[in-house]
Amino acid sequence: MKENIISVRNLKKSYGKHLVLDNLNLEVTRGSIFALLGENGAGKTTTVRILSTLIQADSGSALIAGYDVHRESKSVKQTISLTGQYAAVDELLTGEENLLMMGRLNHLSGHLVKKRAIELLELFELTNAAKKQVKTYSGGMRRRLDIAISLLASPQVIFLDEPTTGLDPRSRRNMWDLIRQLAKSGVTIFLTTQYLEEADQLADKIAVINGGKIVEEGTADELKSLIGDEKIELTFDDLSSCQLALTLLQGQINESERMISINTCSIGSLRQLLNTLYEHGLEPSSIDFRKPTLDDVFMDVTSRKRKGKSANA
Structure with a gap:
């Protein structure tokens, strides 16, 4: 049985009077692809920001590879990598220069950075564009470079916050292939997405977040079985x-x-x-x-939540 690399217990987070996370609980096994699904405002990005040490929870606990994200944030940062919704790369530098610069900022040795840059450019099929300025790259190429940069320090966990936002269908499917490759290499993928097909295609386990809580979780087939038969x-x-x-x-x-x-x-x-x-x-x-599709599951789960609120109003 695989061990859990991420473990979250009773996580709460509010902004003023607005409760964003309400006793959130989840677990992610090592080397798996975990997808967190939810509507805008459901708490997906807040969850990722807490787990990646960018913000603190009001209460509850979260462990990554055994490290507490609050008390041992330095160790957590050395274990994880985060790629946001939009590629954060320097357009005036070449792809290779972006990798080398970020390697130095991460305090990696010059020899290791150069070695990793060559490996990642090849892995992400960017070798031919390595010497070109990023402003000449397509959206899909920028996204691949962004993820390549996040892998420079060989993280155990990579958070991908809506990684295919803005990509055309071909680039999206290429990104799916890349994410599968990363998981096969042993990296744990924590994926947030609004594309239900994406979660269906990629995830070993899916959790639906609604109103700051996990309302359903399981494999794609397990979730679809909640809706019934054909x-x-x-x-x-x-x-x-x-x-x-x-x-x-x-x-x-x-x-x-x-x-x-x-x-x-x-x-x-x-x-x-x-x-x-x-x-x-x-x-x-x-x-x-x-x-049944994940769309059916998502609509059923979120509509049930709304009906519950209406009944309690």
Whole structure:
């Protein structure tokens, strides 16, 4: 069984009267990819800032590789690396110069910095652009350079705060391949993202944060199982037919697409469903089967939280 490299207990953080983290608890195993999902303002970035020693929690504890992020922040800083939402590189320097400069700022020996720079430029497929100014780089190249810089000191944990923000689909998928490579090399990846497909593709474990708390966590398949089995999606030619079908069937309606989604698990239930529609003179224009997605999980979890607040109001 793998050991936990990150352990968070009852973390609280407020800004004035606004409670951002409310007894947050989470664990991340060594060498894994952990994804923290949440809407804007849910507490993702605040969590990362506390774990990376940039700010202090009001209460609770957080350990990284056995070091307390508050009391042993110097040791934590030597263990981790943080890459923010936007590439923090000097555009007037070349890619190689950026790496060498950051190596010196991290007090690495000149020989080690040069060796690591060559390795990282090759790993991140930037060797051909090493002598070019960063202002000539594409968004994807800048992002790769930014992450390369964060790996200069060979950290055990790297925090990637929405690493594919602003990237085109091809660059995003290239970044996914890179993140997988890093995890295979033994680096623990703590990923925050709003792209649910990204978490689905990459993460060994996913946690959904809402209102400053972890409300659901598990593998992608475990979270999807919370929603149920496959859905049948029935689309109709007109909205009135769709609304009438909804009165006959238990499901969720999407009026803009004239579609009803129904949980099902058998061919028999589909046959019965279609017979019911036929008896009332209704015929869908298309029928699709769809497995649950993380989008479904996310919408279900966050909507449940809102309903809970409304009920308590």
